[in-house]
Amino acid sequence: MYQYDDYDRALVFERVAQFRDQVERFMAGELSDEEFLPLRLQNGLYLQKHAYMLRVAIPYGTLSAEQMRTLASIAADYDRGYGHFTTRQNLQFNWIELAQVPDILERLAQVNMHAIQTSGNCVRNITTEAFAGVAADELIDPRPLAEILRQWSTINPEFLFLPRKFKIAICSAKQDRAAIMMHDIGLYLYPGRDGQMLLRVIVGGGLGRTPILGVQIREGLPWQHLLSYVEAILRVYNRHGRRDNKYKARIKILVKALGIEAFANEVEEEWQHLKDGPAQLTEAEYARVASAFVPPIYHTLADTDLDFGTRLAESPAFARWVARNVQPHKKAGYTSVVLSTKPGLSAPPGDVTGQQMLAVADWSERFGFGEIRIAHEQNIVLPDVKKSDLYELWQLACEHNLGSANVGLLTDIIACPGGDFCALANAKSIPIAQAIQARFANLDYLHDLGDISLNISGCMNACGHHHIGNIGILGVDKNGSEWYQITLGGAQGKHSALGKVIGPSFSAAEVPQVIERIIGTFMRYRESEELFVDTVARIGLEPFKERVYPKALEVSA
Amino acid sequence: MNNLLRLEQGVARQVEDDPWTLIREPEQGRPQGLLILPLAHWLQSPSTHAVWLGPDDDVESVVPWLASLPLIALDFPSFRDGRAYSQAYLLRSRFGWAGELRAIGDVLRDQLSHMRQCGFDSFAVREDKSAEDALKGLAGMSVLYGRSVIEPRPLFRRR
Numbered sequence: 001m002y003q004y005d006d007y008d009r010a011l012v013f014e015r016v017a018q019f020r021d022q023v024e025r026f027m028a029g030e031l032s033d034e035e036f037l038p039l040r041l042q043n044g045l046y047l048q049k050h051a052y053m054l055r056v057a058i059p060y061g062t063l064s065a066e067q068m069r070t071l072a073s074i075a076a077d078y079d080r081g082y083g084h085f086t087t088r089q090n091l092q093f094n095w096i097e098l099a100q101v102p103d104i105l106e107r108l109a110q111v112n113m114h115a116i117q118t119s120g121n122c123v124r125n126i127t128t129e130a131f132a133g134v135a136a137d138e139l140i141d142p143r144p145l146a147e148i149l150r151q152w153s154t155i156n157p158e159f160l161f162l163p164r165k166f167k168i169a170i171c172s173a174k175q176d177r178a179a180i181m182m183h184d185i186g187l188y189l190y191p192g193r194d195g196q197m198l199l200r201v202i203v204g205g206g207l208g209r210t211p212i213l214g215v216q217i218r219e220g221l222p223w224q225h226l227l228s229y230v231e232a233i234l235r236v237y238n239r240h241g242r243r244d245n246k247y248k249a250r251i252k253i254l255v256k257a258l259g260i261e262a263f264a265n266e267v268e269e270e271w272q273h274l275k276d277g278p279a280q281l282t283e284a285e286y287a288r289v290a291s292a293f294v295p296p297i298y299h300t301l302a303d304t305d306l307d308f309g310t311r312l313a314e315s316p317a318f319a320r321w322v323a324r325n326v327q328p329h330k331k332a333g334y335t336s337v338v339l340s341t342k343p344g345l346s347a348p349p350g351d352v353t354g355q356q357m358l359a360v361a362d363w364s365e366r367f368g369f370g371e372i373r374i375a376h377e378q379n380i381v382l383p384d385v386k387k388s389d390l391y392e393l394w395q396l397a398c399e400h401n402l403g404s405a406n407v408g409l410l411t412d413i414i415a416c417p418g419g420d421f422c423a424l425a426n427a428k429s430i431p432i433a434q435a436i437q438a439r440f441a442n443l444d445y446l447h448d449l450g451d452i453s454l455n456i457s458g459c460m461n462a463c464g465h466h467h468i469g470n471i472g473i474l475g476v477d478k479n480g481s482e483w484y485q486i487t488l489g490g491a492q493g494k495h496s497a498l499g500k501v502i503g504p505s506f507s508a509a510e511v512p513q514v515i516e517r518i519i520g521t522f523m524r525y526r527e528s529e530e531l532f533v534d535t536v537a538r539i540g541l542e543p544f545k546e547r548v549y550p551k552a553l554e555v556s557a
Numbered sequence: 558m559n560n561l562l563r564l565e566q567g568v569a570r571q572v573e574d575d576p577w578t579l580i581r582e583p584e585q586g587r588p589q590g591l592l593i594l595p596l597a598h599w600l601q602s603p604s605t606h607a608v609w610l611g612p613d614d615d616v617e618s619v620v621p622w623l624a625s626l627p628l629i630a631l632d633f634p635s636f637r638d639g640r641a642y643s644q645a646y647l648l649r650s651r652f653g654w655a656g657e658l659r660a661i662g663d664v665l666r667d668q669l670s671h672m673r674q675c676g677f678d679s680f681a682v683r684e685d686k687s688a689e690d691a692l693k694g695l696a697g698m699s700v701l702y703g704r705s706v707i708e709p710r711p712l713f714r715r716r
Contacts, residue, residue: 018698155698156705158639278714281713
């Protein structure tokens, strides 16, 4: 993991002192609401329905055991004993007192953490995939460049008041698990013919009201130019992005308005002034940062483990968990384990208690190298677990309600906090997620269905990424009551696609039945082991519509 | 009295005797003395007066006059509109403007350090705010990871 040096430490502690002063001035009436707003947002602090919410940055989703324990202590001392992991690999505390925020931030700073730029119209947390550094299909470890970008974008004075928020993701594996097509800038890192690291730069992706997949503007950019190229994009955006309407202010709207060619020309022209200048990355800096991400010292293990094989044969429940929640690893005898935060009725998606955090911290040390990852799907990953330890870890995970064998299945629902917490939401997300999870509680059936992503957002801001769920559910407001619009066919990864709306929206009570009908249609038309998303692509929406909107329902409605 | 702060050799001080008068609406007549005129107005008859640019104005349009302009001001209609930061960068780093670069409009204590980093060297603090208090915001933080107009080398070249 990246270790802070004196500069990094000075920055986070000075930032705490600065914000402490700003909170005091706000509470004393010296700063107006309007003046305080962007200051608190850029320190991760939102005002929600019932209380302040603090969003803590987890850069590229990586945590140490010590950091996880600190999050648990904050949950216990300042919140109601739990936190919520988000789709951008951050953690949100939902019940926060403004006056205590500086103390919380100071506690974070003590373990090299912060909440800087987790909100506001600035460059947000840099994300990558949860299996960075260990995935079997990885090309290059993306974390050094992610950390370099994190530093460069932190309190970069020119780009703190952009037209709108700005999200950057980087990925370097055969599968895109970082959703780079859905980001303001998506970076795909790959080796060139001579082994040099190159970047494919994708721009203008995003969800929200106007979901658009990103478009490539640069291929084969040598890594040394990463910062100057991003600077060029940001300067063009800062100067020309729309500011008259917040719903038209993301870079995707500018790219669409100018056309990708004209936009790319603007960027290229700007970049000509910057390239080969002081922003050009050096080998020394890359080596300095990369040295923090050298692989741990793995044991030399056989790829098969006799005990593990026996356990698999003896326990179908364990075998099912291994089939869904255990990922292949670069090193023989090792795996990466996904701890599901989607147990169903007992906890909303992404919610983790302080006790669970402490347990995960312990497991990361006992069964790994003290490192933990947060996945974009809001689950927790232990990246380096020996096959021979899987059975014991599984039993512990089940005891702590983190052992659901549902990763990638219909009940591994991505959901935003929704109307229960969020002031922007049109509708609740959590009860919908839980009603669907309750309806599909039969694990054998779920496993038979195979991979299906179901994503729920409580409003068109799309924090629950409903557009890219195989099944997407969007909360909408109709005359003051909560309704849900359903899309089918969305997908993330290399074959990213945006879902299509199937028709008029439904009441909350109808949603589980509608999902059941959609799944029923899939089962009827599915060919052998076909994936849900492939069936939808093959047969189109009509068969689903016919079964979801039968004539009888229309009459009774 | 323009509620003005100015950096002189890196030291900030409050300016009591600023000679410049900012003209937002030139149609309503011009007072005597040194004026800061809106870009469109100034371009009609380039003069020894100073010019101010709004965020929609192109900084390139003043480039031919940089040798003779006495002062350039950039307007923040709202402190949340960050275009003037990029305008300042371009004027200083690309077009080599070395004269006074003044922030006007919604100029507040908590953004002064960003403005300073982007090359502003005078700050007309919003009139209802105390310039003396705003002075505390000018220093900002000791660490700059990236680069800026006043520190063109990113931290990795200084670390």
